[in-house]
Amino acid sequence: MVEELVEKLVKKLPGVPKEEIEKRAKLLICEFKVPPSEAAWSIINYARREFKLEAPRVKIAELQPGTTATVKAKVIRLFESRNPKVKYVGIAGDETGTVRFVVFNEDIEVEEGKVYEFRNVGVDEFRDRLTITVTSLGSVAELDEDIEVKAREEVTFEGAVVAVQRNSGLVQRCKKCGRIANRGLCVAHGKVETEEALRAKLIVDDGETAVQAVLSGEVLEKLTGLTFDEAVRIKNELGREATYDEIAKRLVGRYVRLQGTRGSYYLITSQAEVIA
Amino acid sequence: MIARRRLPAVRMFSKEFNASTEVVEEQVDGSIKVTKLLSPLGIKFGRVFVVGTLLDVTEAKKEPRILRARISDPLGSFTVFASAYTPLPLAVLSELEPPCFVAVVARPRVLRTPILRPEYITPVEASTFDRWVEETYAHTLKRIETFEKQESEAAKLAEEKYDFDVEEFKRAIARAKEGRFEEPREEEEESREAEEIEIDMTDIEDDFDLEQYLLQ
Numbered sequence: 001m002v003e004e005l006v007e008k009l010v011k012k013l014p015g016v017p018k019e020e021i022e023k024r025a026k027l028l029i030c031e032f033k034v035p036p037s038e039a040a041w042s043i044i045n046y047a048r049r050e051f052k053l054e055a056p057r058v059k060i061a062e063l064q065p066g067t068t069a070t071v072k073a074k075v076i077r078l079f080e081s082r083n084p085k086v087k088y089v090g091i092a093g094d095e096t097g098t099v100r101f102v103v104f105n106e107d108i109e110v111e112e113g114k115v116y117e118f119r120n121v122g123v124d125e126f127r128d129r130l131t132i133t134v135t136s137l138g139s140v141a142e143l144d145e146d147i148e149v150k151a152r153e154e155v156t157f158e159g160a161v162v163a164v165q166r167n168s169g170l171v172q173r174c175k176k177c178g179r180i181a182n183r184g185l186c187v188a189h190g191k192v193e194t195e196e197a198l199r200a201k202l203i204v205d206d207g208e209t210a211v212q213a214v215l216s217g218e219v220l221e222k223l224t225g226l227t228f229d230e231a232v233r234i235k236n237e238l239g240r241e242a243t244y245d246e247i248a249k250r251l252v253g254r255y256v257r258l259q260g261t262r263g264s265y266y267l268i269t270s271q272a273e274v275i276a
Numbered sequence: 277m278i279a280r281r282r283l284p285a286v287r288m289f290s291k292e293f294n295a296s297t298e299v300v301e302e303q304v305d306g307s308i309k310v311t312k313l314l315s316p317l318g319i320k321f322g323r324v325f326v327v328g329t330l331l332d333v334t335e336a337k338k339e340p341r342i343l344r345a346r347i348s349d350p351l352g353s354f355t356v357f358a359s360a361y362t363p364l365p366l367a368v369l370s371e372l373e374p375p376c377f378v379a380v381v382a383r384p385r386v387l388r389t390p391i392l393r394p395e396y397i398t399p400v401e402a403s404t405f406d407r408w409v410e411e412t413y414a415h416t417l418k419r420i421e422t423f424e425k426q427e428s429e430a431a432k433l434a435e436e437k438y439d440f441d442v443e444e445f446k447r448a449i450a451r452a453k454e455g456r457f458e459e460p461r462e463e464e465e466e467s468r469e470a471e472e473i474e475i476d477m478t479d480i481e482d483d484f485d486l487e488q489y490l491l492q
Contacts, residue, residue: 162285162381207287207415210279252396253379267277276407
């Protein structure tokens with residue numbers, strides 16, 4: 001039990017001599033009957049303080065789940081979390097890739113577009129996405145520099161449209177940031193003025209892989225043959241849901257070729273055509 | 277970009293689908309159960325993509341309203357049931373005029389025989405149908421190849437549970453690809469004329485589609 005814990009901690013505390021960790025672990029677990037999970041936390045804190053540790057500086061592409069790291073990245077996108085314990089969830093990037101980040105500490109402030117050093121963050125894989133977590137052990141320091149963020153990978157995918165997800169059709173976008181703002185509420189800006197826009201989230205499936213793609217504006221108009229003005233007419237006559245139905249009727253079951261860039265959650269489509 | 281948790285929409289001809297009478301329930305993410313069928317070619321599938329010809333739409337039940345649709349492909353036909361639990365397909369089926377080409381994205385269920393519970397039904401072009409036949413032929417051949425190797429647990433289970441004539445099926449799909457059709461056999465004609473199946477709403481599940489919910 002102690003052995004297992006020591007092995008795990010050696011990974012998390014690079015630069016700390018194994019004997020020190022072993023000594024502390026035996027003291028807590030064997031002598032003071034501390035449960036291993038509590039002991040782990042305590043040893044990490046102790047070691048970091050004693051050895052003034054800073055987790056190794058790495059690039060995003062080098063991040064390994066299960067370790068602690070320090071990474072310099074630009075905040076690309078910020079979301080307000082639905083979880084009351086979490087302050088921010090967002091996406092940060094450097095020239096080697098992008099990563100999701102989670103901030104628990106209420107005192108930390110970050111802004112989209114700025115570059116920060118995320119220090120002593122925990123690295124995990126959560127729901128298939130690499131995530132760095134800023135806890136009380138970590139910190140975020142704003143840097144006065146700009147870094148280049150890796151350009152998204154260009155991808156092409158062919159398959160049949162098998163689903164149209166919600167928030168497709170004629171939707172309301174926040175005038176300040178462009179996010180979908182149903183009923184005039186933007187997750188980032190609160191109550192806002194909205195503008196109407198045509199967009200769709202599709203699932204395109206080739207029988208083995210299902211891809212989530214997002215299409216908007218002209219790209220969607222060209223694919224469906226449904227213009228923005230026609231969509232507005234449908235909304236006025238039959239309601240907003242009818243614009244969803246119209247997109248579904250025109251697209252589901254058709255084979256399409258999509259070209260675009262690989263986003264964190266979607267294929268961001270720049271070109272789309274029906275092929276059968 | 278890749279929706280890893282989502283069940284892929286399997287391409288399958290009616291002959292293989294209608295023989296898939298074994299139901300397999302799998303646990304996903306703890307307590308969520310997903311209903312899949314085991315095909316005689318050793319694939320467990322929970323979603324199907326079909327393109328075929330809408331032959332007829334009949335009222336299976338008046339109150340609550342249930343429509344039965346028959347959709348043909350080169351090897352036979354699929355049975356689709358639409359109800360208030362599938363509002364979009366129900367609306368579309370009420371408006372379509374057979375014969376016409378339709379695409380169906382559906383969850384497979386066994387209700388005395390394998391049937392399709394549609395998520396979407398949409399009118400499509402002849403070119404869509406042609407492409408689907410080509411694609412389904414290719415996917416089916418791959419499935420046959422994998423099945424004959426008998427390496428997976430599902431393949432072995434299918435071999436055990438089913439008495440499926442793979443050779444005859446290979447011939448049938450080759451004919452389908454060439455555009456030649458099956459001559460209906462006598463027994464098939466008779467069973468079609470058999471009494472209408474009594475459909476009850478309790479037969480049609482109203483399971484909350486948790487998968488959709490998780491994806492949102």
